[in-house]
Amino acid sequence: xxxxxxxxxxxxxxMRSSNFYPQNERLYRLDTVIVDSSFxxxxxxxxxxxxxxxxxxxxxxALPTEKKCSKKCWTLVDLLMTIEYMKTFDFFRHLxxxxxxALIRHVAIMCTxxxxxxxxxxxxxxxxxxxxxxxxxxxxxxxxxxxxxLTLHGVIQILRGLDIDxxxxxxxxxxxxxxxxxxxxxxxxxxxxxxxxxxxxxxLMSYVLSRRGVQKGPEAFTAMMAFIGTLTHMMKRHx
Numbered sequence: 001x002x003x004x005x006x007x008x009x010x011x012x013x014x015m016r017s018s019n020f021y022p023q024n025e026r027l028y029r030l031d032t033v034i035v036d037s038s039f040x041x042x043x044x045x046x047x048x049x050x051x052x053x054x055x056x057x058x059x060x061x062a063l064p065t066e067k068k069c070s071k072k073c074w075t076l077v078d079l080l081m082t083i084e085y086m087k088t089f090d091f092f093r094h095l096x097x098x099x100x101x102a103l104i105r106h107v108a109i110m111c112t113x114x115x116x117x118x119x120x121x122x123x124x125x126x127x128x129x130x131x132x133x134x135x136x137x138x139x140x141x142x143x144x145x146x147x148x149x150l151t152l153h154g155v156i157q158i159l160r161g162l163d164i165d166x167x168x169x170x171x172x173x174x175x176x177x178x179x180x181x182x183x184x185x186x187x188x189x190x191x192x193x194x195x196x197x198x199x200x201x202x203x204l205m206s207y208v209l210s211r212r213g214v215q216k217g218p219e220a221f222t223a224m225m226a227f228i229g230t231l232t233h234m235m236k237r238h239x
Contacts (some may be wrong), residue, residue, distance in 0.1 A: 074134070
């Protein structure tokens with residue numbers, strides 16, 4: 001499970017660094033973006049036992065490209081890449097159109113913050129950086145920009161405090177996607193997401209105990225689950 005998630009994350013990062021330069025957010029309506037199979041399916045054909053099964057030939061699509069400009073709109077790029085990441089999970093294909101939209105609206109921003117934050121954390125940066133080396137801000141915020149400070153740089157500090165590694169990160173990210181506690185989600189799909197969430201939760205707990213030991217493991221696991229709550233709170237304030 002972890003191996004396949006690590007591979008999926010590798011492809012996700014490669015997509016972030018690709019020649020995909022979306023410039024006009026009006027061209028990307030959620031109703032149309034979620035219809036096709038994931039762009040990631042074109043580059044993950046060598047994955048071992050993936051957490052999903054979008055990799056058959058009939059689902060493959062070429063990587064979308066747009067005319068390259070001098071600067072990427074990272075907010076749009078990362079949101080679109082997060083949606084593509086979510087679409088690779090097998091359960092996502094079975095959701096109704098309305099449930100897909102509900103799930104994306106609830107967790108896409110959370111996943112994006114986590115992805116951007118971990119990339120910066122993994123690069124040993126104290127501020128948010130992007131694959132092209134750019135940074136949205138330099139870490140100086142006025143009092144009325146507390147939410148921006150938390151979303152841009154606070155996530156990095158939380159990850160550092162958790163001393164999280166890549167295996168824990170990819171499992172945590174999968175847990176965020178498999179969120180059954182979404183208002184308006186169909187009952188049948190809620191049960192499916194509960195099963196998926198339990199699967200990744202058990203895997204995360206097992207890995208954390210293995211890495212940190214029985215004394216530090218449970219506390220670390222609890223802190224990681226609390227971090228999901230922090231991201232949920234940030235998402236609600238972001239709306």
